[in-house]
Amino acid sequence: MYWNPAAECMPRPQLAELQLERLKSVVERVYYNVPFYRHAFQDKGLEPGDIKSLDDLRYLPFTTKQDLRDNYPYGMFAVPLSEIVRVHASSGTTGKPTVVGYTRKDLNTWSELMARTLTCGGTTKDSVIQIAYGYGLFTGGLGAHYGAERIGASVIPISGGNTKRQIMLMKDFGTTVLACTPSYAIYLAEVMKEMDIEPGELKLKYGIFGAEPWSENMRKEIEDQLGISAIDIYGLSEIIGPGVASECQCKNGLHIFEDHFIPEIIDPVTQETLPYGQPGELVFTTITKEGIPVIRYRTRDISFLYPEVCACGRTHIRMGRITGRTDDMLIIRGVNVFPSQVESVLLEIGETEPHYQLIVDRIGNLDELKILVEVSENMFSDKIGGLEHLEKTIHDRIEAVLNISAKVKLVEPKTIPRSEGKAVRVIDNRKI
Amino acid sequence: MIKQVSIFLENKEGRLGRVLKILGENNINIRALSIAETADFGILRLIVNKPEQALVVLKNAGFLVSETDVLAIEVPDTPGGLAATLEPLAESEINIEYMYAFLAKKSDNAIVIFRVEDSKKAIEVLNSIGLQVLSGETIYSL
Incomplete structure (x- = not known):
């Protein structure tokens, strides 16, 4: 099941061409509109015209969470605030939050990518989807919300918490798709048991879980206890929110939406780009975003990439489950x-x-x-x-x-x- | 069957004392105890007069506790008394995971607490040689 087969199954040569064109364009935009990037490029003696192939990506400067904090709140935006139609922020466990802004086109892209993600997870226009990710500054709730509306599913925007009510509505409203964090899914299953509600009494079929690391064991537990098929999704607000990568029903790695993001794996110490298959730090360059494009954003997440074409037919590269964070290496x-x-x-x-x-x-x-x-x-x-x-x-x-x-x-x-x-x-x- | 309270203890000073103090403060009396230990940690196993309450107060104090069903029998406090009892269990291939014993007050018998994988089968074997396992009430109120 695809949302946008032309994009998701695009032949690799054509995809590479599209990526290069978009990379050149974003490099130009950040160079002329974001002082931080202009300085970073100049420090390396680079000009936008130096980027001639996808391989040249490796010469570009990195972006870190600290860079976003140093330019708090709007310093990294590449468009005037009048063009920004939405602001989200990630919780700052230390210091200020990191702030991201979306133009109308960015929201459109985000809805498209979440529509792909939710479709990967089994959502159709006939689905009733309960979104139990938090709504608000956190990107989880609204990201899933707009994707589900794009598909035309019936959306229950319940947000997180109030577990017994979640279960009551799930039963009464005939929810077929659940979107939340995996640990909350396990908690829901436990409370259901306490309430003596069997999975068979629900219409739940699919689960779309992300925003925290989880394991195959947890997947099995959730699938068994809720009687559903569960997929893992990945995203972070600095890149776009949820909708950066998603498992398909093959459940063997997460497809990165490469027509919008170029992934790399680097050695967190030497900062060298690593070949496919090797574990290292996941780095993304956003190639279509307008509000706050980022070049080689260091996610601090440890994963690896595998380029083999998936059995589902999608050509987009896959990343392995996140196995760690580099912060406290x-x-x-x-x-x-x-x-x-x-x-x-x-x-x-x-x-x-x-x-x-x-x-x-x-x-x-x-x-x-x-x-x-x-x-x-x-x-x-x-x-x-x-x-x-x-x-x-x-x-x-x-x-x-x-x-x-x-x-x-x-x-x-x-x-x-x-x-x-x-x-x-x-x-x-x-x-x- | 008897409810044994098992408590996880790190090998560091004061932990055992803390458990005993909490039980004392809550007026819980210990009937029997044993400790199994490795270099780093131990498991304190207790038979007390109020196992349910012990479980609650220890859990509230932050201890990792669990309740385990164990068996108790009375054996003659004479040489060979215990051996005669254990033989039939071995013959029926019932493996004893661990055991400990104490002397009963006002009687000539010793009381042996033991844990097996299949309690039901062990009870059948013991009954077949005329031994009754002691009830919880009997042990708690000793």
């Missing part, structure tokens, strides 16, 4: 370690909200990694053997993922210090 014995890789291991083991802490020490000349894991109720067993087995499973999986042997220590719940609700993930005791 550690280098241990020369190996790049992302705390979220540990998190993904714990997620696979079945923890929906794992609490853990990495402690790095240098003993003699050797780095040592110790991982504290809070034991949760569903991990706990009255048998020592059960807990030892758990410790070993975590150790072995982490070794397989990180290529580093870590000492795993199970600790009591709520003993890992939390700052403002978030656990302190890393303690680096090395004095180098």
